[in-house]
Amino acid sequence: MKVVILNGGKGTRLGLEGLPKPMVPVAGHPLLERLVSVAVRSGLTDFVFLNGHLAEVIEQHFGDGSRFGVRIDHVREGIPLGTAGAVRAARKLLTETFVVLYGDILIDVDLAHFAAAHRRSGAMVSLFVHPNDHPHDSDLVDAATDGRIRAFLPKPHPADAILPNLVSGALYVLEPTAIAHIPTAGASDWGHDVFPAMLAAGCHLHTYRSIEYAKDIGTPERLARGEGDLEAGRVERASRRRARAAIFMDRDGVLNTEINGVHRAAQLELTAGAGAAVRRVNRAGIPAICVTNQPDLAKGLMSIEDLGQVFAKLDTDLAMEGAYLDLLYFCPHHPEAGWAGEVAELKVRCDCRKPAPGMLLLAAEEHCIDLAASWMVGDRYADIQAAKAAGTKAVLVRTGHGGADRDRYDCEPDHVASDLPEAIGFILNAMQ
Secondary structure, eight states: OEEEEEEOOOOGGGTOSSSOGGGOEETTEEHHHHHHHHHHHTTOOEEEEEEOTTHHHHHHHHTTSGGGTSEEEEEEOSSOOHHHHHHHHTGGGOOSOEEEEETTEEEEOOHHHHHHHHHHHTOSEEEEEEOOSOGGGSOEEEEOTTSBEEEEEOSSOOTTOOOOOOEEEEEEEEOGGGGGGSOSSSOOOIIIIIHHHHHHTTOOEEEEEOOSEEEEOOSHHHHHHHHHHHHHTHHHHTSTTSOBOOEEEOSBTTTBOOOSOOOSGGGOOBOTTHHHHHHHHHHTTOOEEEEEEOTTTTTTSSOHHHHHHHHHHHHHHHHTTTOOOSEEEEEOOOSOOOOTTOOGGGOSOOSSSTTSOHHHHHHHHHHTBOGGGOEEEESSHHHHHHHHHHTOEEEEESSTTTTTTGGGOOOOOSEEESSHHHHHHHHHHHHO
C-alpha cells in the first residue's frame, strides 16, 4: 500500500528560509523524516511525495528513498493544485488503496491498523478524527453513531451551534475510485471541496476515531508544543505500541446532571466542575472515555438521532470549558419488555450494559487500554461492578444516584468522592 505525502507547504508562519515546510526540524530531525519513520513502523515502505515549494530540497535529501530503506516516487507541482488536485496529478501511481498524509503534521499512528479498519468499513474514504480543545474554530465532521460521515461543518460556526467535537486529523485512507471525484481543472482541497461533493453524490465516507497522536505543527507555538510532547514522551505514550491507562466516566449523574433521562439536547446540563475536571484529564495526557447505559433507546423514549444531539451538546458544553472526551461508548439495550413504543431488537440481555464490563473491554481492545492501570468514575454501584469485572479501579461519586443501588451489588469502590472534580483529583494523584 502506498503512502502519499503532501509536501506543498511554504512554512511562511514558521519563518522558514530555504526550506519547505515539511523539512522543518522537529527535535533535531526533519518532520518529513519522522513521517516516513511512522509509515515504516507500520510496515509501509512505498511512498509518493507530492512536492511543491522548494521541491528540489526534498528530492535531494530523500532521493529514491534507498538511503532510508524505502522507495519514493517524486511528483512535482507546476502550479499549486491544492491537497486534492495534487493527488489527482499522481493518479497513475495510485491504483490500489492508499494513505494520504499532510506534510505539516506530527503523528504517531499505526497506519496499518487504520487501513484495516478502513477496509472493514467498506468506505471509499476513511478520515482519522479526534476531538480537540478548540472545536469552535476548527473544521468539524458530523458522523452517525456507527461512524458513517453525514456532513462536513467548516468554520466559522454559529455562536449558538451545538456541534460534535470531531476534527479531521489531515490523515486519510482512500480507494483509488475517490480520485474520480477530484475536479479535472484548477486547484481543489479534500476537506472543503472534494469530500462534501462526494457526500452529495452518495459516497460512503467513514470516521476512524483514535487516541493516537496527530497534531498540526504549522505555527511556532504548535511546533514548540509538538517538540515538548516529544521530549516529555507524550507522543510515544499515545501510540498503539503499548497499552496505556485511561479514565472512564459514567455520563448521567457524573458528567451531567441526573434527571431520570436526558432525551433532548436542551435538557443536558454539566455537573458543577465537570468541565474543569475533564480538562485536567486532557492536560495530563490521559484518555477521557465516557461509558454510558442509554436504555431509553430500547424503551422508545428517544431516537438515535436524539441521542446524537445530546452527545453533541455534551461535546459543546465541555468545549466551552476547554475540555473534551477522547472516546464515547454507549449501550442501547434494556432487558425488560413492557414499554409502549419499545424497540424490540434492543430489548435484549447484552454484554455491554453495566454492570457488565463490555464497554470497558471493547475500549481496551480497540484502543490498547491497560485496564489494570485505569480508573472508572460512576454514581452507581453498577458502574463499580462493571469496573471490577474489567479489572479496573473505581471511584463512587455522591452526585446523581450517589450509590443508591448498593444493596444490589457485592462490590466496593476503591474511593468515595463528593463529585467528579474530587474524584479526578484523587485519581490523578494515585496515578503519579
